Amino acid sequence: AQRVTQPEKLLSVFKGAPVELKCNYSYSGSPELFWYVQYSRQRLQLLLRHISRESIKGFTADLNKGETSFHLKKPFAQEEDSAMYYCALSTPSVSGSRLTFGEGTQLTVNP
Amino acid sequence: SQTIHQWPATLVQPVGSPLSLECTVEGTSNPNLYWYRQAAGRGLQLLFYSVGIGQISSEVPQNLSASRPQDRQFILSSKKLLLSDSGFYLCAWSGPKLVGQQGYQETQYFGPGTRLLVL
Numbered sequence: 001a002q003r004v005t006q007p008e009k010l011l012s013v014f015k016g017a018p019v020e021l022k023c024n025y026s027y028s029g030s031p032e033l034f035w036y037v038q039y040s041r042q043r044l045q046l047l048l049r050h051i052s053r054e055s056i057k058g059f060t061a062d063l064n065k066g067e068t069s070f071h072l073k074k075p076f077a078q079e080e081d082s083a084m085y086y087c088a089l090s091t092p093s094v095s096g097s098r099l100t101f102g103e104g105t106q107l108t109v110n111p
Numbered sequence: 112s113q114t115i116h117q118w119p120a121t122l123v124q125p126v127g128s129p130l131s132l133e134c135t136v137e138g139t140s141n142p143n144l145y146w147y148r149q150a151a152g153r154g155l156q157l158l159f160y161s162v163g164i165g166q167i168s169s170e171v172p173q174n175l176s177a178s179r180p181q182d183r184q185f186i187l188s189s190k191k192l193l194l195s196d197s198g199f200y201l202c203a204w205s206g207p208k209l210v211g212q213q214g215y216q217e218t219q220y221f222g223p224g225t226r227l228l229v230l
Contacts, residue, residue, distance in 0.1 A: 006154075034218075042156075044201060044221040086155065099219055101147075103154035 006102035023087030113138035117222040119144030130189040144206040149199040
C-alpha cells in the first residue's frame with residue numbers, strides 16, 4: 001500500500017535562511033507527487049506538482065526515485081511562507097485520482 | 112470558475128446525536144468528490160470518494176457514511192456521533208476521468224472545512 005512520510009512535524013527557520021521540508025513515499029507504481037499548503041485561516045491548496053517541474057513562490061521539489069523522496073526546498077524563506085505543508089501521493093485508479101497525504105509539517109519563518 | 116462550499120463551518124454536537132455535513136460544488140459537471148478528515152497529528156485521511164450520483168466508495172470502516180444525491184452535492188452523515196468523530200472535515204473535488212483516458216491524476220481542490228467537536 002502507498003504511504004507518505006513527513007518526518008518533521010514542526011520546522012522553524014529564520015527569514016532569509018534556506019528551508020527544506022522532507023517527504024518520503026512508498027509506492028510500487030510510478031508516483032505522482034504533490035505539495036499542498038494551508039496558510040492560516042485559508043483553504044488547503046495545491047502548491048506544486050512534480051510533473052509540472054515548476055517553481056511556485058520560490059519553492060521547488062525534485063522527485064528522487066532512488067531515494068523515494070520529494071523534498072520541498074526554498075533558498076530564502078520569507079515570513080509569509082509560514083504555513084502547514086502536506087506532501088501527497090496520487091495513485092491512479094479506474095475512476096479517479098486518490099491522494100495519500102503525509103502528516104504535515106508546520107513551517108514557521110521567524111523575522 | 113469553480114467553487115466549493117462546505118457548511119456549517121463549525122459544529123458542536125453531543126455524543127449520540129446525528130450528523131449531516133454538506134458540500135456543494137459550482138462551475139463544473141460530474142466532478143469526483145472526496146471527504147477527508149484532518150485529525151491533530153495525523154494528517155489528512157481519505158474517508159469517502161464518489162465518481163457519480165449514488166456512487167460512494169468507503170476507504171476506512173467507521174461510524175460515518177456518505178451520500179451523493181445530486182451531481183454536485185456530497186453529504187457526510189452519522190446516525191450517532193462518537194467522541195472520536197471530532198475533527199476537521201474537508202471536502203474536495205477533482206475533474207472527472209475522461210472515457211478512454213489512460214491513467215488519471217488530477218489536482219484536487221479543497222473546501223474551507225467543517226470543524227466538528229463531539230462532547
